[in-house]
Amino acid sequence: MMDGQELRRIRKKLDYNLRDFAEKVGISRAQLSKYEREVTGLSEERVNQIKQKIGLALVSECELHVHFDYLKFTFFDSTIQTVIETIIGIPMKYFIVEETKQHNYQLKYSCGNLVVFAWIEDDSQGILMDLTGQGVYELEQFLESKELNLKDWLANVLDSSWYLSRGYYSRLHSTRLDIAIDEIYDPMNGNFDLYELKKRRDQDLIKTDFQVYREQEKKFREDHGGLTLYYGSRGGEGMFVRFYEKRYELASKMRMTLDEVLEEHGIWNRYELELGKGYNEQVFNDYINGVSLDEIAINLLLSKFEVYDEQVNKSGNVERMRFRSEYGESFSSFMPVDDMGVFLDGNHLLEIVQKMPFGVGMKIQAVFSENKGQLALSGRSSRARTRTKNIMQEAHVAGTKQKRKILEGQLSLDDLDQKIDDGEDILDWKAFLVVSGAMKKQMNIRKKYLLNRFSGLKMPLLKATFDNPYLFQSTLYGNFTKSKYQNSKWRHTSTVASFAEMNFFTSLKSGTSLGFYFGRVDSTIEEKEDRQAIVSNSKNLIYLNILLSNKQNIKGKKTNNPHFALVGDTGNGKSVTAKKLFMECALMKDRVLYIDPKKEMRRQYMRVINDKEYQKKYPLDVEFIKSFNFVTLDVRDKKNIGVLDPIVLFDKTEAIATAKAMLTNIYEGTWNLKQKTAINEAISKVVEQRQKGKIVGFWHVIDELVNSKVEDVQDMGRFLISTIKGSVLELSFSRGDVKGLSFDAKVTILEIEDLDLPKEKNEVLDENKRLSVTLMFALGEFCAKFGSRNPKEETVVFFDESWIFQSSPEGRAILKSMKRVGRSQNNFMVLITQSVKDLDDGEDGTGFGMVICFDEVNNREGILNYLNLPVNETNLKWVSNMVQGQCLFKDMFNQINRVVVDVIFEEWLELFKTIDDTDASVMENQFVA
Numbered sequence: 001m002m003d004g005q006e007l008r009r010i011r012k013k014l015d016y017n018l019r020d021f022a023e024k025v026g027i028s029r030a031q032l033s034k035y036e037r038e039v040t041g042l043s044e045e046r047v048n049q050i051k052q053k054i055g056l057a058l059v060s061e062c063e064l065h066v067h068f069d070y071l072k073f074t075f076f077d078s079t080i081q082t083v084i085e086t087i088i089g090i091p092m093k094y095f096i097v098e099e100t101k102q103h104n105y106q107l108k109y110s111c112g113n114l115v116v117f118a119w120i121e122d123d124s125q126g127i128l129m130d131l132t133g134q135g136v137y138e139l140e141q142f143l144e145s146k147e148l149n150l151k152d153w154l155a156n157v158l159d160s161s162w163y164l165s166r167g168y169y170s171r172l173h174s175t176r177l178d179i180a181i182d183e184i185y186d187p188m189n190g191n192f193d194l195y196e197l198k199k200r201r202d203q204d205l206i207k208t209d210f211q212v213y214r215e216q217e218k219k220f221r222e223d224h225g226g227l228t229l230y231y232g233s234r235g236g237e238g239m240f241v242r243f244y245e246k247r248y249e250l251a252s253k254m255r256m257t258l259d260e261v262l263e264e265h266g267i268w269n270r271y272e273l274e275l276g277k278g279y280n281e282q283v284f285n286d287y288i289n290g291v292s293l294d295e296i297a298i299n300l301l302l303s304k305f306e307v308y309d310e311q312v313n314k315s316g317n318v319e320r321m322r323f324r325s326e327y328g329e330s331f332s333s334f335m336p337v338d339d340m341g342v343f344l345d346g347n348h349l350l351e352i353v354q355k356m357p358f359g360v361g362m363k364i365q366a367v368f369s370e371n372k373g374q375l376a377l378s379g380r381s382s383r384a385r386t387r388t389k390n391i392m393q394e395a396h397v398a399g400t401k402q403k404r405k406i407l408e409g410q411l412s413l414d415d416l417d418q419k420i421d422d423g424e425d426i427l428d429w430k431a432f433l434v435v436s437g438a439m440k441k442q443m444n445i446r447k448k449y450l451l452n453r454f455s456g457l458k459m460p461l462l463k464a465t466f467d468n469p470y471l472f473q474s475t476l477y478g479n480f481t482k483s484k485y486q487n488s489k490w491r492h493t494s495t496v497a498s499f500a501e502m503n504f505f506t507s508l509k510s511g512t513s514l515g516f517y518f519g520r521v522d523s524t525i526e527e528k529e530d531r532q533a534i535v536s537n538s539k540n541l542i543y544l545n546i547l548l549s550n551k552q553n554i555k556g557k558k559t560n561n562p563h564f565a566l567v568g569d570t571g572n573g574k575s576v577t578a579k580k581l582f583m584e585c586a587l588m589k590d591r592v593l594y595i596d597p598k599k600e601m602r603r604q605y606m607r608v609i610n611d612k613e614y615q616k617k618y619p620l621d622v623e624f625i626k627s628f629n630f631v632t633l634d635v636r637d638k639k640n641i642g643v644l645d646p647i648v649l650f651d652k653t654e655a656i657a658t659a660k661a662m663l664t665n666i667y668e669g670t671w672n673l674k675q676k677t678a679i680n681e682a683i684s685k686v687v688e689q690r691q692k693g694k695i696v697g698f699w700h701v702i703d704e705l706v707n708s709k710v711e712d713v714q715d716m717g718r719f720l721i722s723t724i725k726g727s728v729l730e731l732s733f734s735r736g737d738v739k740g741l742s743f744d745a746k747v748t749i750l751e752i753e754d755l756d757l758p759k760e761k762n763e764v765l766d767e768n769k770r771l772s773v774t775l776m777f778a779l780g781e782f783c784a785k786f787g788s789r790n791p792k793e794e795t796v797v798f799f800d801e802s803w804i805f806q807s808s809p810e811g812r813a814i815l816k817s818m819k820r821v822g823r824s825q826n827n828f829m830v831l832i833t834q835s836v837k838d839l840d841d842g843e844d845g846t847g848f849g850m851v852i853c854f855d856e857v858n859n860r861e862g863i864l865n866y867l868n869l870p871v872n873e874t875n876l877k878w879v880s881n882m883v884q885g886q887c888l889f890k891d892m893f894n895q896i897n898r899v900v901v902d903v904i905f906e907e908w909l910e911l912f913k914t915i916d917d918t919d920a921s922v923m924e925n926q927f928v929a
Contacts, residue, residue, distance in 0.1 A: 581830060646662070792826065
């Protein structure tokens with residue numbers, strides 16, 4: 001009887017936790033716990049229930065044909081005529097009578113393989129019905145012709161009320177009952193090798209109650225002729241078990257080749273159970289009461305054998321494959337990929353492996369199938385077709401519904417044969433996942449995770465623990481040969497196109513191979529608790545060097561566009577990401593400019609580096625920040641007047657375009673035709689004078705307008721003077737006698753005092769905001785000038801609030817100019833804006849080489865459309881589930897992943913803070929579920 005410790009050991013061996021095992025066997029978790037702790041004893045009924053539930057799982061995974069292989073009944077106080085004509089139901093005239101000494105009887109009555117023995121005078125020994133497997137089959141066929149079945153016949157024969165009331169016999173004995181389990185030949189997925197069972201027995205991996213064991217190996221045509229394993233002894237009330245390679249027996253008996261036997265009969269192994277009196281009554285009772293013969297046979301085997309995949313040491317722990325080297329030790333496990341069904345479309349196995357939260361190795365072995373021959377593809381297909389046909393015919397005769405798997409298999413065989421005829425290449429392949437851990441426990445946890453995860457994906461894995469040493473050896477480079485591959489175990493067969501559905505050469509890699517650590521890929525779709533949860537569960541590190549984006553001959557790179565877009569709603573991590581990239585660029589040899597219209601950086605950086613504690617902890621960072629050139633343009637400081645004058649700063653073309661854009665944007669209305677013409681003429685005239693060496697500036701354009709003879713133009717000039725004077729726009733107006741901005745420092749952060757920018761793209765602008773936006777045009781063109789000074793020098797420009805350039809046609813033209821500089825002048829631009837809508841480059845044609853999209857609550861479909869991703873429920877969930885610090889990243893290799901930005905330097909996080917933690921926010925994080 002099974003005790004609590006035995007039950008717990010079985011559960012552990014099967015890799016179940018308490019909850020899942022309880023559900024599997026149909027009891028509560030609490031009750032299972034009591035059984036294992038031996039608080040409550042296990043009844044025989046409960047033990048049988050548990051064994052039956054486990055056995056059902058085994059049956060569902062095997063292709064087996066289970067049937068009665070021997071029936072032996074003795075009827076007492078009856079007549080030969082009653083047994084033959086009434087019990088069996090066949091007229092006596094069809095039986096041949098002959099004398100015999102078999103079984104100590106005198107007469108033998110036989111009709112085919114239906115055999116009955118009797119005495120001439122003495123009936124005390126009873127009348128014996130002796131049916132071999134073929135005899136049972138013939139009896140079933142006869143009963144079916146009478147619209148009866150064996151189950152109902154047995155129910156009557158064994159029912160004392162039935163035979164006593166009719167006076168057929170007084171009692172009966174069932175002295176022998178055999179059940180045969182035929183393992184059906186499976187050329188696609190392979191069959192069980194009895195030598196594996198023998199090997200496990202030799203290694204003490206089989207636990208059984210049988211005291212007697214022997215084995216026998218025969219010869220078949222001067223070659224291996226079949227292995228037979230015997231357990232137990234014949235006779236008595238017990239059980240005798242024989243496992244043997246049935247195919248060899250049939251080949252020898254019928255003088256056929258193995259291939260012919262497999263094609264015609266389709267049987268690989270047979271597992272026979274010869275049951276004595278002690279088992280017969282219960283087996284018949286279960287069978288008559290509706291328990292399938294499959295379940296009965298499997299449960300009988302489970303009650304007698306426990307086959308282990310692994311060696312258990314003295315401590316009761318399972319041994320694992322262990323590797324030792326000078327660097328330490330690790331534990332590994334190889335798991336073959338099991339049957340994935342008929343249709344491989346979209347299985348994406350290699351992509352899924354990369355999504356696991358820990359490293360998983362993948363070993364794939366493949367060869368092109370031979371098309372002709374019994375052992376080649378055509379022969380395998382023919383045998384599989386014969387077996388499928390037989391199964392379908394049996395189901396039709398029995399009136400049962402065809403299983404979907406059989407129908408799909410039939411279609412796949414039709415398709416396979418057509419492809420063989422068409423000469424299409426077919427692959428035989430095997431796939432193995434390799435999981436490792438520094439400790440046994442870690443490896444076991446990972447292994448269980450993979451088994452459960454892939455089972456849910458309809459890509460089952462096999463533990464194959466006993467085969468691990470073999471798998472390790474056979475998958476080493478140089479050990480894979482075609483002859484070894486003939487073993488059909490774990491073999492899959494598919495077209496090259498289906499094989500490619502595993503997504504070879506796809507990668508969840510993001511970013512560049514070299515560069516600064518940027519963050520991690522989140523390969524899941526589920527919402528995480530916070531950014532740190534993603535970092536902890538992702539093994540895919542991202543490195544990024546944005547200066548590689550315009551370099552040639554980098555393998556796999558899809559673009560040479562050097563520009564970078566950073567978009568998303570406020571508060572999702574956009575500013576932190578921009579400043580992280582800025583700090584990393586500042587550490588390199590390039591020249592960096594950061595346009596900070598919000599005036600955040602200087603104030604925050606200065607506050608942090610002036611903190612005594614920060615200076616003590618991070619002296620090198622303090623020194624680094626102090627090397628930056630912080631420029632604040634304040635119109636109240638007279639030396640800043642005119643430093644952004646486009647007439648002074650820019651070449652002819654850029655000066656004209658920028659000046660026009662600014663004068664057009666100053667007025668909230670629309671200038672009339674005369675005014676527009678005057679603006680164009682005045683700007684062209686002053687710029688031409690500047691080109692000839694005359695000291696003139698933007699104010700001279702206004703003078704030309706004021707001095708015009710056209711009244712509307714004069715009014716416009718006076719309006720412009722009144723608007724510009726005393727405003728932030730004075731930074732862009734001079735008489736040509738200013739030097740203009742100079743950025744010779746390696747790192748410059750530029751901010752403008754009193755710049756009043758709108759908070760939203762569609763916000764109605766008052767005069768201050770409109771003038772601030774106008775000044776941004778000059779800043780934008782200056783960024784283009786900054787990037788084009790020296791083509792041999794790499795320059796990076798960060799422009800915050802760049803969405804402003806999309807607010808007018810003139811602004812879009814300046815943005816286009818800024819972006820075009822980068823391609824030819826070795827300039828990299830990082831535009832930071834609020835939405836992918838601001839990246840609209842339909843008429844531009846320049847685009848962005850890399851894009852980071854943080855969540856936009858009101859424009860998630862727009863994000864997907866911009867990244868050319870399907871707008872569907874899954875992808876929308878993918879976007880909406882992003883937490884703070886998480887974004888979609890399209891890199892220069894055109895790979896799009898959901899990633900989390902990870903700043904690993906605490907000192908940088910202090911610099912990037914724009915809002916300090918409050919007591920309330922700290923407490924909230926402490927109590928997050």
